[in-house]
Amino acid sequence: MMQKVVRHRRSIRYQGGCISAQRMKAFVPAVAFMKCMLLTFSIAALAMSGCVASRGANQKRTHSDDPVPHYMLYSWKVEGSYHFAIIPEREWRPFILHFQPTSASIPDVARLEKALANLPKPALVLWSDAESVGLRYPSQHVLDRVKRFAMESRIDLRIEPGIED
Secondary structure, three states, rough: OOEEEOOOOOOEEOOOEEEEHHHHHHHHHHHHHHHHHHHHHHHHHHHHHHHHHHHHHHOOOOOOOOOOOOOEEEEEEEEOEEEEEEEEEHHHHHHOOOOOOOOOOOOOOOHHHHHOOOOOOOOOEEEOOEHHOOOOOOOOOHHHHHHHHHHHHEEEEEOOOOOHH
Protein backbone atom coordinates (compact mmCIF):
# COMPACT_ATOMS: atom_id res chain seq x y z
CA MET A 1 0.00 0.00 0.00
CA MET A 2 1.47 3.35 -1.10
CA GLN A 3 1.45 6.16 1.42
CA LYS A 4 1.29 9.78 0.39
CA VAL A 5 4.34 11.73 1.59
CA VAL A 6 4.11 15.48 2.14
CA ARG A 7 7.24 17.48 3.01
CA HIS A 8 7.02 20.36 5.46
CA ARG A 9 9.73 22.67 6.59
CA ARG A 10 10.69 20.83 9.81
CA SER A 11 9.01 17.45 9.37
CA ILE A 12 7.84 14.89 6.86
CA ARG A 13 4.17 14.01 7.04
CA TYR A 14 2.83 10.79 5.66
CA GLN A 15 -0.60 9.30 5.78
CA GLY A 16 -0.99 7.98 9.29
CA GLY A 17 1.75 9.97 11.03
CA CYS A 18 4.59 12.44 11.03
CA ILE A 19 8.37 12.24 11.46
CA SER A 20 9.90 15.33 13.03
CA ALA A 21 13.23 16.79 12.01
CA GLN A 22 14.58 15.69 15.39
CA ARG A 23 13.66 12.06 14.75
CA MET A 24 15.01 12.23 11.19
CA LYS A 25 18.44 13.17 12.58
CA ALA A 26 18.47 9.87 14.42
CA PHE A 27 18.07 8.00 11.12
CA VAL A 28 20.90 9.79 9.27
CA PRO A 29 23.75 7.86 10.96
CA ALA A 30 21.96 4.55 10.34
CA VAL A 31 21.46 5.37 6.65
CA ALA A 32 25.09 6.49 6.33
CA PHE A 33 26.23 3.27 8.00
CA MET A 34 24.13 1.15 5.62
CA LYS A 35 25.54 3.02 2.59
CA CYS A 36 29.07 2.49 3.90
CA MET A 37 28.44 -1.24 4.43
CA LEU A 38 26.94 -1.60 0.95
CA LEU A 39 29.99 0.10 -0.56
CA THR A 40 32.33 -2.11 1.50
CA PHE A 41 30.58 -5.32 0.43
CA SER A 42 30.58 -4.18 -3.22
CA ILE A 43 34.32 -3.48 -3.15
CA ALA A 44 34.99 -6.81 -1.41
CA ALA A 45 32.92 -8.68 -4.02
CA LEU A 46 34.79 -6.98 -6.87
CA ALA A 47 38.13 -7.73 -5.25
CA MET A 48 37.20 -11.39 -4.75
CA SER A 49 36.04 -11.76 -8.34
CA GLY A 50 39.34 -10.26 -9.48
CA CYS A 51 41.25 -12.75 -7.35
CA VAL A 52 39.30 -15.64 -8.83
CA ALA A 53 39.79 -14.34 -12.37
CA SER A 54 43.54 -13.89 -11.91
CA ARG A 55 44.05 -17.06 -9.87
CA GLY A 56 46.12 -18.68 -12.61
CA ALA A 57 47.94 -15.48 -13.60
CA ASN A 58 50.93 -16.31 -11.40
CA GLN A 59 51.40 -19.75 -12.91
CA LYS A 60 54.42 -20.13 -15.20
CA ARG A 61 53.51 -20.66 -18.84
CA THR A 62 55.74 -21.76 -21.66
CA HIS A 63 53.82 -19.80 -24.31
CA SER A 64 53.77 -16.03 -23.71
CA ASP A 65 50.25 -15.40 -22.39
CA ASP A 66 48.36 -17.80 -24.64
CA PRO A 67 45.97 -20.16 -22.92
CA VAL A 68 46.79 -23.85 -23.02
CA PRO A 69 45.35 -25.31 -26.23
CA HIS A 70 42.57 -27.82 -25.66
CA TYR A 71 41.73 -30.71 -27.94
CA MET A 72 39.08 -33.40 -27.98
CA LEU A 73 40.03 -36.98 -28.85
CA TYR A 74 37.36 -39.33 -30.17
CA SER A 75 37.51 -42.96 -31.23
CA TRP A 76 35.20 -45.28 -33.11
CA LYS A 77 35.28 -48.75 -34.58
CA VAL A 78 35.24 -49.42 -38.32
CA GLU A 79 35.35 -53.02 -39.56
CA GLY A 80 37.05 -54.37 -36.45
CA SER A 81 39.67 -51.64 -35.94
CA TYR A 82 39.54 -48.37 -34.06
CA HIS A 83 39.93 -45.00 -35.74
CA PHE A 84 40.71 -41.73 -33.97
CA ALA A 85 40.26 -37.99 -34.43
CA ILE A 86 41.90 -35.10 -32.59
CA ILE A 87 39.65 -32.05 -32.80
CA PRO A 88 40.31 -28.50 -31.48
CA GLU A 89 37.99 -27.98 -28.53
CA ARG A 90 35.91 -25.25 -30.19
CA GLU A 91 35.05 -27.63 -33.07
CA TRP A 92 33.81 -30.66 -31.11
CA ARG A 93 30.11 -29.87 -31.48
CA PRO A 94 30.17 -29.64 -35.29
CA PHE A 95 32.29 -32.80 -35.39
CA ILE A 96 29.75 -34.75 -33.35
CA LEU A 97 26.76 -33.27 -35.19
CA HIS A 98 28.17 -34.22 -38.60
CA PHE A 99 30.05 -37.37 -37.58
CA GLN A 100 30.08 -40.29 -39.98
CA PRO A 101 32.17 -43.46 -39.42
CA THR A 102 33.77 -42.63 -42.76
CA SER A 103 34.96 -39.22 -41.49
CA ALA A 104 38.64 -38.43 -42.00
CA SER A 105 40.50 -40.19 -39.24
CA ILE A 106 43.71 -41.49 -37.77
CA PRO A 107 43.52 -45.20 -38.64
CA ASP A 108 45.65 -46.79 -35.88
CA VAL A 109 47.27 -46.27 -32.48
CA ALA A 110 50.80 -45.72 -33.83
CA ARG A 111 49.62 -42.81 -35.99
CA LEU A 112 47.54 -41.49 -33.08
CA GLU A 113 50.69 -41.38 -30.94
CA LYS A 114 52.52 -39.52 -33.73
CA ALA A 115 49.66 -37.00 -34.01
CA LEU A 116 49.60 -36.49 -30.22
CA ALA A 117 53.38 -35.93 -30.23
CA ASN A 118 52.94 -33.18 -32.84
CA LEU A 119 50.49 -31.16 -30.71
CA PRO A 120 51.88 -27.90 -29.30
CA LYS A 121 53.18 -28.20 -25.74
CA PRO A 122 51.56 -27.80 -23.29
CA ALA A 123 48.29 -29.16 -24.57
CA LEU A 124 45.28 -30.58 -22.82
CA VAL A 125 43.56 -33.48 -24.60
CA LEU A 126 40.15 -34.61 -23.39
CA TRP A 127 39.24 -38.09 -24.62
CA SER A 128 35.50 -38.47 -24.65
CA ASP A 129 32.80 -40.67 -26.09
CA ALA A 130 29.40 -39.96 -27.58
CA GLU A 131 27.81 -43.36 -27.92
CA SER A 132 24.60 -42.01 -29.43
CA VAL A 133 26.52 -41.20 -32.63
CA GLY A 134 28.92 -44.16 -32.51
CA LEU A 135 31.94 -42.64 -30.75
CA ARG A 136 33.22 -45.20 -28.25
CA TYR A 137 36.34 -45.86 -26.23
CA PRO A 138 38.60 -48.66 -27.47
CA SER A 139 39.65 -51.59 -25.28
CA GLN A 140 41.34 -50.96 -21.94
CA HIS A 141 44.64 -52.18 -23.44
CA VAL A 142 44.56 -49.40 -26.06
CA LEU A 143 43.46 -46.80 -23.48
CA ASP A 144 46.39 -47.75 -21.24
CA ARG A 145 48.87 -47.64 -24.13
CA VAL A 146 47.76 -44.14 -25.20
CA LYS A 147 47.70 -42.88 -21.59
CA ARG A 148 51.24 -44.17 -21.06
CA PHE A 149 52.45 -42.54 -24.28
CA ALA A 150 50.80 -39.23 -23.33
CA MET A 151 52.43 -39.28 -19.89
CA GLU A 152 55.88 -40.00 -21.39
CA SER A 153 55.36 -37.20 -23.93
CA ARG A 154 54.21 -34.65 -21.31
CA ILE A 155 50.72 -34.43 -22.79
CA ASP A 156 47.89 -33.83 -20.35
CA LEU A 157 45.45 -36.53 -21.48
CA ARG A 158 42.22 -36.87 -19.55
CA ILE A 159 39.57 -39.48 -20.19
CA GLU A 160 36.21 -37.79 -19.70
CA PRO A 161 32.71 -39.13 -19.41
CA GLY A 162 30.60 -38.84 -22.54
CA ILE A 163 29.52 -35.49 -23.88
CA GLU A 164 26.06 -35.75 -25.38
CA ASP A 165 24.00 -32.67 -26.23
